[in-house]
Amino acid sequence: MKIGLLGGTGKFGMGLAVRLAPFHTIIIGSRKVEKAKSSAQAYLKVCRQNNPNFSGSIIGDSNLSAARSSNVIIICLKLEPALELAAKLRDLREDQIVVSPIVDIHEEVPRRKASSTNLEQNNVGSVAEAYLKHIMSCAEAVAGELGRREQVISALHTLPAERLSDLSQAIDADVLVCGDDVLNVKIVTELIGRIPEIRAHYAGPLRLSSHVEGIAIAISSLSRYSKIHQPTIKVV
Numbered sequence: 001m002k003i004g005l006l007g008g009t010g011k012f013g014m015g016l017a018v019r020l021a022p023f024h025t026i027i028i029g030s031r032k033v034e035k036a037k038s039s040a041q042a043y044l045k046v047c048r049q050n051n052p053n054f055s056g057s058i059i060g061d062s063n064l065s066a067a068r069s070s071n072v073i074i075i076c077l078k079l080e081p082a083l084e085l086a087a088k089l090r091d092l093r094e095d096q097i098v099v100s101p102i103v104d105i106h107e108e109v110p111r112r113k114a115s116s117t118n119l120e121q122n123n124v125g126s127v128a129e130a131y132l133k134h135i136m137s138c139a140e141a142v143a144g145e146l147g148r149r150e151q152v153i154s155a156l157h158t159l160p161a162e163r164l165s166d167l168s169q170a171i172d173a174d175v176l177v178c179g180d181d182v183l184n185v186k187i188v189t190e191l192i193g194r195i196p197e198i199r200a201h202y203a204g205p206l207r208l209s210s211h212v213e214g215i216a217i218a219i220s221s222l223s224r225y226s227k228i229h230q231p232t233i234k235v236v
């Protein structure tokens with residue numbers, strides 16, 4: 001299978017590339033093709049250092065070309081650039097799957113502001129409206145821009161980039177997957193499940209993604225408030 005990692009030059013893209021490359025052809029996407037190619041070379045080096053018999057393929061391309069030539073597209077971008085890019089991907093084929101691992105880590109800020117007295121400043125009329133404005137998940141926002149809800153799968157949010165990138169460590173983690181199309185969910189859970197010691201579980205339709213994204217926000221705050229390094233989750 002061809003996996004396109006849009007924005008794959010970043011921290012999360014690197015982690016996914018080196019973990020998935022033993023099983024799939026990886027296409028790193030970037031705004032700059034040269035940057036994508038140089039990241040692809042660097043990731044290949046990491047894979048070969050870890051396993052001298054590694055024979056996988058990692059190549060670099062523009063984000064749009066990487067998207068067009070992939071079976072599964074993983075958007076490794078922060079929310080705003082991800083939505084801008086998704087709007088340019090409306091011509092995807094029906095058999096392509098888009099995975100959103102996106103967590104809007106700043107989500108807590110507008111929520112906190114909205115429940116205080118300065119609603120007017122936030123341009124919302126009521127606490128209820130403020131709540132509703134922020135209830136759509138990142139994955140649903142991506143689906144809205146794409147215009148293809150059933151092709152969007154929400155997954156991978158709770159895997160820290162640093163753990164993924166360090167091939168000397170087994171990760172031993174569970175991943176929660178949300179999506180509306182059963183076959184697309186199956187393809188993505190199997191793809192993630194190929195990574196040793198990572199288990200992917202179907203957590204329900206895409207409308208539940210906001211809760212999974214919320215878990216990832218809570219997890220990431222553990223490193224800040226409880227000094228837990230690279231936290232992830234296990235389902236027992």
Ligand SMILES: NC(=O)c1ccc[n+]([C@@H]2O[C@H](COP(=O)([O-])OP(=O)(O)OC[C@H]3O[C@@H](n4cnc5c(N)ncnc54)[C@H](OP(=O)(O)O)[C@@H]3O)[C@@H](O)[C@H]2O)c1
Pocket residue numbers: 007008009010011012013029030031032035036075076077078079081101102103104105156157158159160161162
């Ligand atoms: N980091 C983690 O541990 C982690 C874990 C789980 C989920 N995630 C999610 O994965 C996504 C990527 O996270 P990350 O930490 O890898 O992000 P990142 O390193 O900050 O950025 C990834 C890539 O985004 C591109 N980019 C940056 N600004 C852009 C802009 N204005 N327009 C278009 N592209 C831009 C850059 O690629 P080019 O310059 O090559 O175009 C960059 O390499 C986020 O949504 C995050 O919530 C991250």
